[in-house]
Amino acid sequence: MKLRSIFTNSFGILISRVTGLGRDVLMASALGASVWSDMFFVAFKLPNLFRRIFAEGAFTQAFMPSFVASRHKGVFATAILLRFLLFLIAVSLCITFFPEPITKLLAWGWDGKQIAQTAPMTAINFWYLDLIFIVTFFATLLQYREHFATTAMSTALLNISMISALWFYMKEDPKTVAYAVSFAVLVGGVLQVAAHLIALHRFKLDGLLLGGWRHRNDTKRDITEETRHFQSLFLPGILGNSTPQISAFVDTILATFLMTGSVSFLFYANRVFQLPLAIIAIATATVLFPAVSKALKNGDETKAYENLNQAFWLLAFLLGAAMLGGMLLAEPIVWLLFERGKFTQAETLHTVTVLQMYMIGLLPFGLAKLFSLFLYASHRHRKAAKIAVYSLIASVTSSLILMHPLGAAGLALAGSIGGWVLFVFTVKEVGTQRFLSIVRSRRSFYFIAVMIPLALLFYFLNGWLVGLIR
Template sequence: MFKSVFSNSSGILISRVTGLARDILMTSTIGANVWSDVFFMAFKFPNLFRRIFAEGSFTQSFMPSYIASRQKSVFAVAIFIRFMGFIVAFSLLVTLFPGFFTKLLAWDWNAELISKTAPLTAINFWYLDLIFIVTFLGTLLQHKEHFFTTAFSTVWLNIAMIASLMLFAHSDPKTIVYALSFSILVGGLLQVATHLYTIRQKGLLKLLVGGWKYRNRKDVKDEESKFSKLFFPSVLGNSTAQIASFIDTSLASFLAAGSVSYLFYANRIFQLPFAIIALAITTALFPSIAKAIKNENHTLAYQNLHKSFWLLSALLGLSVLGGMLLSEPIIWLLFERGAFTLQDTLNTADVLRMYMIGLIPFGLAKLFSLYLYAMHKHVKAAKIAAASLIVNILFSLILMKPLGAAGLALAGSIGGAVQMYLTMREVGWKIVFDILKSVYTLYFIFGVALFWGGFYSLNQYLVHLIR
């Protein structure tokens, strides 16, 4: 398991580092202003669906059905055709009516801002088609316990965007955001090409060809029906954070200019430890838990859960301390240059601190939900996610006026805490308490106290230097 975690984490780390390099270059090129808000808003729609597909919902509904399938190749191709047809049709609809869909994102924006954003929305949305192909192929690779290609592939997206920023660095903001939008599609094509190469190397191309060849000769309707019943609850269960972020972006359009960008940049920092640690561990863990439960080996499933809990808690705990106590120096170091000012740093740091409060709750909710999905309790996971989302939205509406963008981030963390509590309760407090009885609990408490003192002292020194 830990070999898979390391492979997945290393690929994610490389992709996130290049993503930070991209964001650093972006802040110095266009800063936090109207045009950056326009671009991020246009990219929000496909990015929402990308995260829903790529961060669990498709894989966690497809994998158990695929493992149990008697006609794996035919089943896989049948699901691909169904989803790809729907996504292409949806993309055409967005292309034909981009203004309408843009207005759904930013209902408080005036007609001028909508007209600026709509063409970019139409361009960016086609990235969803490409990322679904990547997610589908990546899930097949995960079944073979190969994680690096999917984790690494986002590097191509970042490289494409960095290249466009460098080529058009001295152009006007409108030209830059259009160049960025087209570069996203180039990056998506490179991601697809990388996965197709690995699929061929792993000998899975024959599986897809065979599934296409015999798709009308073998009946997999029952398996498709079972998958459909699992998929939609899985979408809701896995997309709480993404839907909340989507809503936050829309609500931020009611706030001061730059608020959308503050949320974006702070969330990028938050997503770094979440992806490298939480997503890497849970993604690598899910196939082994699903196979163990299918074989009725619950002892092995619990052992993997126990090990992953403490690894996840330790690494995320360290990240929370660093992110909260060093928020201002981190934002200053990464983003404060060019068009990104000191005030932008302070505003983004406030948002980052609120996001970091929810890092451990979101990570542990992700971990324990694996057991629910492996047990085919997708509906229960969906109900838990819906409850946490409602709490998130309520607190967003309450906190956005007094705290601004930081209030929206804090509301997300509160929703994450609710999701963690409800997920643990459903898995069973006995399992949770058995894990907490470990001697690692004392190590964790001691480590938190030790690193808190160290990070606090370092922050005081760095802030003094900055100011």
């Protein structure tokens, strides 16, 4: 297992997530959990959904196996880039001219006036999707060369752009702040593309794409089968790897039927939840995937599953500690990050319960991401998609049942239930016996021996900290 690459990737993601939290702190201070914060988050929801789907592995896990197997890598890569980009530009133009229908789709519970106010921001934010696809495509090529740092840290550029807008416009009226942040999203996307272009040139991958463009007609017949194979993997890969994002997307829609601020409670709590998930689970999976794909393609299953065994325990200890910390220290965490300006104590308490429900699903979501690598590397994308459907059904059904008695916290708990369903079925597909062989080791005893005193420590620490801040 490539620990150095994992920690490098984790550090880069940590920088991005820390700047993201800084952005959210300023957002909470400038807009609180208000009507305008809800409107911005709804407008940003769709491009942010696809950012997470693309950037956190769904596109890569469909593209990488096909790219590794391709005999004409430059032509194949160029063909995929152009097809996706032309499609996204066409969709973005449609959203620009007709933003209200898609906004209504995102916020069923809002009235016509609120939809009309949000629609222009939806049109602005949607163009970020085109930019983030380019970033993700370039990032996949860099991952093939086992370079992860640029992609891991590039989200910081988006966050810095948004932080700058919030800083300059914080004292303006809420509408001006929301529009300034929307335009800052596009500026951040352009900066991310620029950073990846520099990295591509450094690794001489720009030559691969230019060569693919020049020779696209010479090998057109040769790559037809390769592109068809990719297309057969892409949609199942997107569905199989995007259950948490789709579930969160549905929860945002359902939250518009709840009390004002519910969309914001979910957003702020999910931001905290995503931090350990990204720097531990996503960073590890991103680094391991190219190595696992190459090992399975070469028939070296022993090497592939050695990586699984080592990564499992790394994730179990780190995610287990983060899960306990997030649940037992939720109030001090939310207070420290968000309670200032227009974000009040009451809003903190709402966000705390949502965060605690999200944290129940941290460990299963992280481990499911690890085990799913073997489904994608062995081209079992349809199996992964089928499992994702089970998880999504469990999550949405639970959301509908829990949203009224528990509010936004019920939506977060439903997402965690979906995470456990995803984990159980993914492990079953990869191999229950293989999973049992991993947990039947001395490390299981060490895991329990560490988690119990850690839980007690966090419990008493929470009582002391809450006493100080209240």
